[in-house]
Amino acid sequence: MEVLIIGAGDMSRGIGLRLVRGGHQVRIADRDPDQAADLAEDLGDSASGEGLDSAAGAEVVILAMPYEGNKEIAGLWADQLKGKIVVDICNPVDYDTLDGLVTPPGKSAADEIAEAAPGAKVVKAFNTTFSSRLANTGRLDVFIAGDDADARKQIASLCTDADLRPIDVGGRKHALALEAFQLLHMKVQGEIEGNWSTALTFAP
Amino acid sequence: MEVLIIGAGDMSRGIGLRLVRGGHQVRIADRDPDQAADLAEDLGDSASGEGLDSAAGAEVVILAMPYEGNKEIAGLWADQLKGKIVVDICNPVDYDTLDGLVTPPGKSAADEIAEAAPGAKVVKAFNTTFSSRLANTGRLDVFIAGDDADARKQIASLCTDADLRPIDVGGRKHALALEAFQLLHMKVQGEIEGNWSTALTFAP
Structure with missing residues (x-):
C-alpha cells in the first residue's frame, strides 16, 4: 500500500519504520522537504x-x-482528502497541565479532523503507542476507531503487517475514550517510572 | 483497615480475597445476609x-x-457515608449494545455516586480489573481517580497491600476516561479472545 505520512517527527519515524518493515511504500511529507x-x-x-x-x-x-x-492540514487539504482513509494519531493534550484535553467537551480530535475534512474516512489510531516503542521491535496494541468499517479494516490490516495487534473498538464516538485514556497514560509516566516507553495493552 | 464491601458478587469476591490476603478486615454486606x-x-x-x-x-x-x-445505596446511605472513603467500582455500561454508557453525556458513574452521597470522599477504582484476575494471584494495575488526594492515597495503599499496582490518575474528572475505556475493554473481548480475563495495563 502507498501510505503518505504527514510530518517528519518521532511518531512518523516509528510508524514509518513499522510500515516499511511490513512491506509498504511510505512517503514522508513535511513543511521542510529536507527533513522529510x-x-x-x-x-x-x-x-x-x-x-x-x-x-x-x-x-x-x-x-x-x-x-x-x-487540524490545519485536514482543512487545507479537505478537497483532496475526500474519499481517502485519513488516520489521525494525535493527542490533543493540554501540555501545560498534562491534566486535560484542549478539545471542546465531548469532542475528540478525530471528530474535529472529520469536521475539517468532510468526506474523508477518518480513523483514529496510533495515539496510544509511544514513538519509542514503535521504533523498536515487539508487538504493540493499536486501538482503532472510525465510522467507516472498511477503513478500520484496512488500517487493521496495515497494523498486522507491521507486527502490531490491531484492536478495532468501533465507531468514531470511541475516539474520545482513546484520547482521554492516553492523556492519563502520559500523565502518570513519572509516577510509574514509565520513561515514555510503556505500552497501553490488554494483557493476556 | 476495616473495609465494608457492598454486594456479594464476583467482584466482591475478587477484591475481598485480595484485601484479606493483604491483612485487612473485610465485611461483606448484601441484601441477602446468607449470601454475604x-x-x-x-x-x-x-x-x-x-x-x-x-x-x-x-x-x-x-x-x-x-x-x-x-447509585441507590449511595443515596439511601448518604448520611452515614459523609466523611467516609467510598469506592465506586462499577461500569455503567449499556449491556444491550456493549457500545455505550448509560450515564448522561460527560458524567461518570463516580460523579453520580458523589452527587447521591454529598460529603463522601468518592474514589473510582477497580473498574478496569476483571473479577477473574482479582481472584487469582498476580499483580494488576488499579486506576484510581477522586477529588480527595488523601482518600486516593489510602486506596493506593490498600492496593499495594493487596499485590496490586495503584495508578493514581488524579481528580474525579478522570473517572469518565476509566469507565469509557473499560467499556472498550469489555466490548473487544470476543475480538481479542480475551475470555474476560485480560488485564488493562501500562506494560513496561
Missing part, C-alpha cells in the same frame, strides 16, 4: 520524502503532527 | 458477612454492585 528526505533515507529504499505538496496517489494518509497541525 | 456470610466464609477468618444494615465502623466502603445498585 532525511527521515525517508533512514527508513530505507521503499520510503521517499517530499514537501507538503499533495496527497495524490496515496491510499492512506496518516496525519502525524500535533493536534493543531493535523 | 457464605462469601465471607470463603474469604477466611478476617472476613464477616452481614445484611445491608450500616456502614458504621468501616474506614472504607466499597460499592461493588452494578451501577444502579451503587
Whole structure:
C-alpha cells in the first residue's frame, strides 16, 4: 500500500519504520522537504520524502503532527482528502497541565479532523503507542476507531503487517475514550517510572 | 483497615480475597445476609458477612454492585457515608449494545455516586480489573481517580497491600476516561479472545 505520512517527527519515524518493515511504500511529507528526505533515507529504499505538496496517489494518509497541525492540514487539504482513509494519531493534550484535553467537551480530535475534512474516512489510531516503542521491535496494541468499517479494516490490516495487534473498538464516538485514556497514560509516566516507553495493552 | 464491601458478587469476591490476603478486615454486606456470610466464609477468618444494615465502623466502603445498585445505596446511605472513603467500582455500561454508557453525556458513574452521597470522599477504582484476575494471584494495575488526594492515597495503599499496582490518575474528572475505556475493554473481548480475563495495563 502507498501510505503518505504527514510530518517528519518521532511518531512518523516509528510508524514509518513499522510500515516499511511490513512491506509498504511510505512517503514522508513535511513543511521542510529536507527533513522529510532525511527521515525517508533512514527508513530505507521503499520510503521517499517530499514537501507538503499533495496527497495524490496515496491510499492512506496518516496525519502525524500535533493536534493543531493535523487540524490545519485536514482543512487545507479537505478537497483532496475526500474519499481517502485519513488516520489521525494525535493527542490533543493540554501540555501545560498534562491534566486535560484542549478539545471542546465531548469532542475528540478525530471528530474535529472529520469536521475539517468532510468526506474523508477518518480513523483514529496510533495515539496510544509511544514513538519509542514503535521504533523498536515487539508487538504493540493499536486501538482503532472510525465510522467507516472498511477503513478500520484496512488500517487493521496495515497494523498486522507491521507486527502490531490491531484492536478495532468501533465507531468514531470511541475516539474520545482513546484520547482521554492516553492523556492519563502520559500523565502518570513519572509516577510509574514509565520513561515514555510503556505500552497501553490488554494483557493476556 | 476495616473495609465494608457492598454486594456479594464476583467482584466482591475478587477484591475481598485480595484485601484479606493483604491483612485487612473485610465485611461483606448484601441484601441477602446468607449470601454475604457464605462469601465471607470463603474469604477466611478476617472476613464477616452481614445484611445491608450500616456502614458504621468501616474506614472504607466499597460499592461493588452494578451501577444502579451503587447509585441507590449511595443515596439511601448518604448520611452515614459523609466523611467516609467510598469506592465506586462499577461500569455503567449499556449491556444491550456493549457500545455505550448509560450515564448522561460527560458524567461518570463516580460523579453520580458523589452527587447521591454529598460529603463522601468518592474514589473510582477497580473498574478496569476483571473479577477473574482479582481472584487469582498476580499483580494488576488499579486506576484510581477522586477529588480527595488523601482518600486516593489510602486506596493506593490498600492496593499495594493487596499485590496490586495503584495508578493514581488524579481528580474525579478522570473517572469518565476509566469507565469509557473499560467499556472498550469489555466490548473487544470476543475480538481479542480475551475470555474476560485480560488485564488493562501500562506494560513496561
